[in-house]
Amino acid sequence: xxxxxxxxxxRSYPIFIGEGCLDATPSYLPYIAGEQVCIVTNDTLAPLxxxxxxxxxxxxxxxxxxxxxxxxxxxxxxxxxxxxxxxAKKHNRKTTLIALGGGVIGDMTGFAxxxxxxxxxxxxxxxxxxxxxxxxxxxxTGINHPLGKNMIGAFYQPxxxxxxxxVLSTLxxxxxxxxxxxxxxxxxxxxxxxxxxxxxxxxxxxxxxxxALAYAIYRxxxxxxxxxxxxxxxxxxxxLLNLGHTFGHAIETQxxxxxxxxxxxxxxxxxxxxxxxxRSGWISDTDLARVHRLLAAASLPTAAPASMTVDQFxxxxxxxxxxxxxxxxxxxxxxxxQAFTTSDxxxxxxxxxxxxxxxxxxxxxx
Amino acid sequence: xxxxxxxxxxRSYPIFIGEGCLDATPSYLPYIAGEQVCIVTNDTLAPLxxxxxxxxxxxxxxxxxxxxxxxxxxxxxxxxxxxxxxxAKKHNRKTTLIALGGGVIGDMTGFAxxxxxxxxxxxxxxxxxxxxxxxxxxxxTGINHPLGKNMIGAFYQPxxxxxxxxVLSTLxxxxxxxxxxxxxxxxxxxxxxxxxxxxxxxxxxxxxxxxALAYAIYRxxxxxxxxxxxxxxxxxxxxLLNLGHTFGHAIETQxxxxxxxxxxxxxxxxxxxxxxxxRSGWISDTDLARVHRLLAAASLPTAAPASMTVDQFxxxxxxxxxxxxxxxxxxxxxxxxQAFTTSDxxxxxxxxxxxxxxxxxxxxxx
Numbered sequence: 023x024x025x026x027x028x029x030x031x032x033r034s035y036p037i038f039i040g041e042g043c044l045d046a047t048p049s050y051l052p053y054i055a056g057e058q059v060c061i062v063t064n065d066t067l068a069p070l071x072x073x074x075x076x077x078x079x080x081x082x083x084x085x086x087x088x089x090x091x092x093x094x095x096x097x098x099x100x101x102x103x104x105x106x107x108x109x110a111k112k113h114n115r116k117t118t119l120i121a122l123g124g125g126v127i128g129d130m131t132g133f134a135x136x137x138x139x140x141x142x143x144x145x146x147x148x149x150x151x152x153x154x155x156x157x158x159x160x161x162x163t164g165i166n167h168p169l170g171k172n173m174i175g176a177f178y179q180p181x182x183x184x185x186x187x188x189v190l191s192t193l194x195x196x197x198x199x200x201x202x203x204x205x206x207x208x209x210x211x212x213x214x215x216x217x218x219x220x221x222x223x224x225x226x227x228x229x230x231x232x233x234a235l236a237y238a239i240y241r242x243x244x245x246x247x248x249x250x251x252x253x254x255x256x257x258x259x260x261x262l263l264n265l266g267h268t269f270g271h272a273i274e275t276q277x278x279x280x281x282x283x284x285x286x287x288x289x290x291x292x293x294x295x296x297x298x299x300x301r302s303g304w305i306s307d308t309d310l311a312r313v314h315r316l317l318a319a320a321s322l323p324t325a326a327p328a329s330m331t332v333d334q335f336x337x338x339x340x341x342x343x344x345x346x347x348x349x350x351x352x353x354x355x356x357x358x359x360q361a362f363t364t365s366d367x368x369x370x371x372x373x374x375x376x377x378x379x380x381x382x383x384x385x386x387x388x
Numbered sequence: 389x390x391x392x393x394x395x396x397x398x399r400s401y402p403i404f405i406g407e408g409c410l411d412a413t414p415s416y417l418p419y420i421a422g423e424q425v426c427i428v429t430n431d432t433l434a435p436l437x438x439x440x441x442x443x444x445x446x447x448x449x450x451x452x453x454x455x456x457x458x459x460x461x462x463x464x465x466x467x468x469x470x471x472x473x474x475x476a477k478k479h480n481r482k483t484t485l486i487a488l489g490g491g492v493i494g495d496m497t498g499f500a501x502x503x504x505x506x507x508x509x510x511x512x513x514x515x516x517x518x519x520x521x522x523x524x525x526x527x528x529t530g531i532n533h534p535l536g537k538n539m540i541g542a543f544y545q546p547x548x549x550x551x552x553x554x555v556l557s558t559l560x561x562x563x564x565x566x567x568x569x570x571x572x573x574x575x576x577x578x579x580x581x582x583x584x585x586x587x588x589x590x591x592x593x594x595x596x597x598x599x600a601l602a603y604a605i606y607r608x609x610x611x612x613x614x615x616x617x618x619x620x621x622x623x624x625x626x627x628l629l630n631l632g633h634t635f636g637h638a639i640e641t642q643x644x645x646x647x648x649x650x651x652x653x654x655x656x657x658x659x660x661x662x663x664x665x666x667r668s669g670w671i672s673d674t675d676l677a678r679v680h681r682l683l684a685a686a687s688l689p690t691a692a693p694a695s696m697t698v699d700q701f702x703x704x705x706x707x708x709x710x711x712x713x714x715x716x717x718x719x720x721x722x723x724x725x726q727a728f729t730t731s732d733x734x735x736x737x738x739x740x741x742x743x744x745x746x747x748x749x750x751x752x753x754x
Contacts, residue, residue, distance in 0.1 A: 109535035
């Protein structure tokens, strides 16, 4: 079992990575302050892992909430099921929530922890590649609104993150790809040697080769932890983590949450961001091709959905959280392994890139 | 115009108190970072004050949400009207919300600010005595849940608090009394000289004599600001502010939010807490009588509702946020002007005090 620390002063916390940490007492007990624990999971994962986590918490007063599975349920109605349960079971403000699941469970449970009685502790136990390398680390929590993704939420840090690489063996191939989008993102935005490594090892990763997976997850978390420690609440540094996300969120919102997986939309979004970087004169033809090749090797889309219009993109991007005082803000690539934020991209250039990306005629993943 | 500061390091903020600060540019503009502003108010207050606040913000892009009036609306459905509006009007994360109203508007707007795009700025403009002396200061925000009051929320500090004493002239007498409960609370919990002052000046306060009101509000805010600066997130010090609230919340929950006003329930709750303090041997007959007399002088209830049972009290108190690991925690009076928290009160003693309080046969205010 390896261990990383997210360094945030008195809110610092450990990330445990390895095979079997799901069942290891030291991953949990030092981070549970009271007697009460509530495990939040979904109806797909409960049969697989719930009893294992309950077993490791023997001696605590443990209850469980089982939510419906899927991004389509990441809204207030589902969040409220957690509150209903916590109140019905009389959980007090010393309780600890455990998010056992992917990004949807992690984001909703974290937000429930942020709001329940104005804040209780929580532990992330991410069970998808995407949540292991991205959403479980860094304290972004929230729910969707019909008019925008993650529009209601909080910055709220967990007490610990428990990443068991073994659980990925039951994950559908599409979700491995979706997670790989965020792994590739860390290379593109700030870790050029990691891009080289990914180009050499993508086949092993897609085959779920254990040591390759563990390395990619560790390195992704290390990159994320460094960025979050520098900038917890998304100033300029943390904004780099949104590479591909402005376009990606527009795709998710338009296509309906869950039709395109988040990682798939981010894959397409990174392809578009790379095109904009190329057209703006930052990256070469060769580098653009490398980005596309790496995304394709991870079975990710490299273009916008054929059914979307440029106006739909612009409309959704105008309510994106990254928009400030009406100006679209983009994360672009200065070179492979170095991203930057800018509001100085001509709208006409973005429109043209989108027209061409849409024209590739991608019907969509899945 | 007087000014106080709530001292919370880089989250410190000013409280402006005086006649006319509602219309004063310096109360707002230095605390608005961006171009967008959203005023949140209710259908009772909008005709009275909305255009005045809009006028003082001329030059900003100002929108307004008008919510239904009353504690019965302090739930997620109403909160969501704020989110719907902010998203429909494309407010970005540099927007500033202005809470123009009483405690319900302040708590909901503050919570909306805490959650919208994971946190935007807000300014409190409290228009009731209760919110001026209590809920607008200190950063407690939230909404009610059918199983408990303020169970969903956040600690989230405003950028400024603007208290115009003139607005109290339109407040119903019942709401003046309700606010006076919190004023009396500051005396009882930690400011003995203020109790003496209140005993001499309650008639003037109830007659809305301007200089008496301004002094009582300033001194209340001063007490609250000092306590919040010592303990922002409700450890032992801030818990003293809950004097009367454990019993009070049980009354509100049982009787239905809004039937008993919050301050009325706190008044009854303080009477009960004083009885428990007396029965536990802390305060004398004379002091208990002083507490009852002061509450009565403010036209506040001094006993539990006749229609409630002891079991209903205990049931509601068991889910109160102040309950830790199953033990009821009370704020009691060691003497007038000095409160303390304790979990060491025999349940039988509390039951007996409640039986006697209920037996007084209070049908209820209003």
